Amino acid sequence: MEADNLLVERAKQGDMTAFSELVVRHQKSLLRLAFRVVRDLQTAQDVVQESFFKAHQKLKSFEGRSAFKSWIFQIALNTAKNKLRARSFDTVDLEKTPVSDGVDIEEAMMNDDLKVMIQSEIEKLPTKQRTALNLRIFEDLSFAEIAEVMACPYDTAKANYRHALMKLRHQLSESLVVEGWHNQQTRNLMEADA
Amino acid sequence: MIKLEDWIDYMEGEADLKTMGRLGLLIEHSRADREVLSNLMRMRMLIEHADPAIALEPLTEKAGFLDRLHDRVMTFIEEGQRGRGRLSTSKSSASGSSRSEVRADDSKENSSALD
Numbered sequence: 001m002e003a004d005n006l007l008v009e010r011a012k013q014g015d016m017t018a019f020s021e022l023v024v025r026h027q028k029s030l031l032r033l034a035f036r037v038v039r040d041l042q043t044a045q046d047v048v049q050e051s052f053f054k055a056h057q058k059l060k061s062f063e064g065r066s067a068f069k070s071w072i073f074q075i076a077l078n079t080a081k082n083k084l085r086a087r088s089f090d091t092v093d094l095e096k097t098p099v100s101d102g103v104d105i106e107e108a109m110m111n112d113d114l115k116v117m118i119q120s121e122i123e124k125l126p127t128k129q130r131t132a133l134n135l136r137i138f139e140d141l142s143f144a145e146i147a148e149v150m151a152c153p154y155d156t157a158k159a160n161y162r163h164a165l166m167k168l169r170h171q172l173s174e175s176l177v178v179e180g181w182h183n184q185q186t187r188n189l190m191e192a193d194a
Numbered sequence: 195m196i197k198l199e200d201w202i203d204y205m206e207g208e209a210d211l212k213t214m215g216r217l218g219l220l221i222e223h224s225r226a227d228r229e230v231l232s233n234l235m236r237m238r239m240l241i242e243h244a245d246p247a248i249a250l251e252p253l254t255e256k257a258g259f260l261d262r263l264h265d266r267v268m269t270f271i272e273e274g275q276r277g278r279g280r281l282s283t284s285k286s287s288a289s290g291s292s293r294s295e296v297r298a299d300d301s302k303e304n305s306s307a308l309d
Binding site for chain 2: 016019020023024027028031032033035036039041045048049052053056057114115118119122133136137138143158161162165166168169172
């Protein structure tokens, strides 16, 4: 598979096939990223479209100091935040989200109330911490990549992630639901060890 | 007393070699420390499974959805290249519904991903 930076170089020369391949590679991640911010499928698709459009327009100024993925993530995050500013999303409408026909085992393990509570606690985190958490846990980015997306030093990216996790741990450990879940899991682990 | 930050670094594979060795020994010999790490990992998994974007998976796995999104993106770019002043953002959308419009030159954004 051709590396992103090679595709970028070809796209800079006007090769639309190369840019098309970059879209194929990153559109799904970008859609997820945007959806976490705007919580609306149509708007998330708009964010993906506008982000690639902006990236294409600015491609010549992209010097490749960071990875294309980090760059396009940064554009998408800013675009999604601008969408939020432009439109008022007061509440998260979970009913709008598509529902799976199949049953995912891990999903089934999680109580819906617990999921909503965790999402709510994540929403309460300061933006930088929430962004670092999202990129690390949901997108599986390295801290170096997170630093690029967030345009901050490596240690800052890591510190934001740590703070987010510690804050969530504190908030969630106060919930009986989580404690009960943890205890059950710990019991299961101990039984498995025995 | 081990700081929680160290456990987080350990879990993420970010601890230095000395800390990795020290925590590795604790995990081996202390049930309490094993539980600290286990609960931290469990919490990480809980967060992972609370990802709101998981709800998109059935849709993105559906045949044609990502192809349509790709076509929509490329059409938008090609129309922009043809120099249209205003471009509809609803081209080739999955729903076909009419949505907001965006100026082709609207690239105003923050220089940083941070607030």
